[in-house]
Amino acid sequence: MNALIRPHPFAFPDAALDDLRQRLANSRWPDRETVDDWSQGAPLAKLQSLCEYWRTGYDWRACEARLNTFDPSMTHIDGLNIHFLHLRSPEPGARPLVLTHGWPGSVLEFLDVARLLADPRAHGGDPKDAFHVVMPTLPGFGLSEKPTRPGWTPERIARAWVVLMERLGYPAFLAQGGDWGYSVTNALGAIGAPVVQAVHFNMFPITEEQSAVDAAETHALKRLRAFKDNESGYQAQQIQSPQTIGYALTDSPVGQAAWFYEKYEVWTDHDGDPEHTLSRDQMLDNISLYWLTATAASSARIYWENSRSFKEQPIAVPVGVSQFPRDIHESSRRWVLERYPTLVHYKQVAKGGHFSAWEQPVLFADELRASFCHSRDGNRD
Template sequence: MSETITPFKIDIPQTALDDLKTRLAITRWPEQETVNDWSQGVPLHKLKALCEYWQNEYDWRSCEARLNAHPQFITPIDGLDIHFLHIRSPHDNALPMVMTHGWPGSVLEFMDVIGPLTNPTEYGGDANDAFHLVIPALPGYGFSGKPEQTGWSIERTANAWITLMRRLGYANFVAQGGDWGSAVTGALGNIHPPECLGIHLNMAIALPNEAERANLNDKEKAALASFQFYQDWDSGYSKQQSTRPQTVGYALADSPVGQAAWIYEKFYAWTDNNGEPEDALSTSKILDDISLYWLTNTAASSARLYWESFNSAFGSGFESDIPVGISIFPKEIFRSVKPWADRKYPNLRYWNELEKGGHFAAFEQPETFVNEVRSCFKAMR
């Protein structure tokens, strides 16, 4: 099989952008919700305002230009084309790092951390903290290929990332991820290839055992309560995507408003905001991510990762002694506590609990995220 690495540039046809505006203009809206909050989903007035901006003011070409400002490539791995950004640091001693996004995120989450991580001296940092960055799109996401057969689990993806880093010629590297990126990075750490020096997670799921559940303190009770809230009130999307991704895919592939609502709700529920998603992320950044899903028609293909892996991805054990670092952001979906993480990860080297930030750590709090990654890997270089 070819190991060719081909330069790639994003160029969405204008016809696709025109079609998007046409579809937005002829939307058939449902009636207003019967509550005055987000408990039934995205409020009608919020989604109408977002989609009006999308139709009349939003500029995809600006997002496209920001992505195209970074070197991008396509390479076939295990029968699937993988799209990735590859930004080499100007500093010779930079540490290679593969960074993995999740759902409903994308490579766009990392746009504001690329500069400080690859060229810290330009941002008041130390050259010894520099990284070479490899930022792939998950299979079925963005501009990566869409699997045509079953089997693209998180473990297979982790092995693909190992192949990618070897193909790029890196003798050693570290790995970072949140959401599905956390699962893929955790799987990569469990495989523990000799080249991987350590991993960093910004969503680590470590739950208490029976003995720990019998003697919970207030902090631990709060951690379990957040997990229970997700199970009871916030996991409907995952149940649908992990059981019937094709069915929901029809609606989301045909309606940009449907696709927008499906993602916008998560920017409300999972960011550290004061009641509005826009408190955490600008409207343009929110629409950049939604547009990437819409323009690549990846609602169904991205959802299939849930079908492949959801029931095993986050609850699985960890049997590697690879160095692990964990950053806990206060509005993360799952917030573990250190004793549980110590038990799950036998070589937990770094742990920090932050005061601000949510599920989309690099997107919401780029400066804090950069500092966490630097601090975590400082001792692993």
């Protein structure tokens, strides 16, 4: 192992878990919503049930043990400690791949799909489609260090990922991302060859300024308007006052749970209950990670940073896009091609939402294999 990389397993003290349970026991609840749906936010009864399970039935140590099977490590890059998971493939021809999460996500989204990607032979796949999978945590999220000064933009994070991959022995690699992972992966794609060989996105942001030429594109613009009108309050808050919302979420586990639980309801592809797509344990794994690392404010600051600096870059290397049906943005092939003429793979996937790797790991893995197969073989869909 590179001397600049050191093991850093997940091991939160018992006192932190005891404090969490005590805070949950002492929660002060608001009155019930005046509607019978989620239109005013997470319903009181649903959230109380989730938090009671968090207090009395949930096992963080099981999540911790699972995370620690992925070689959790830390390295210092550009003045900051960056935490990451790493799963090497047993296949000698495996290609290195970095997966970048977003908000309110984490590396937990990728645990199932990482095993499918690293060892396709063990899951009935073609060993030619194997990847060495690297899953870094964004600065200010999880166990990565919290920046103490502004400036950790998606472009700077992308440059840090290049250093990370080089330290792991991967001077050339593939990159994938959605949500904030889209912004970081766009910056990686702009760095391009010979370092970044191809990129894949599971989210392609659109704007209301785009023109629609058919019913599907018209529907996509209506979906975007509905998001801005009814679902984007968190975004405005975190762009304008990430520190202010951080006080509430860092002090109250119920507040942290509600802030995320609503997103699981709105952004996952479910049958009417988000817990039928992501289990309570999966939700609480992610909520607990943010709670235990006290990263509500530091993770929200990426919205503040991005609103002041990010500019989407052109990409010359092969691009793949997978459109999952319940995501925030619904992009057409035409819209993607307008911005990325090097598009080699585009597919509208049958099922999945904003957390597609977490919700549908098999479909997500299939999409990455197809996309990076095209970039490897020089063909297009």
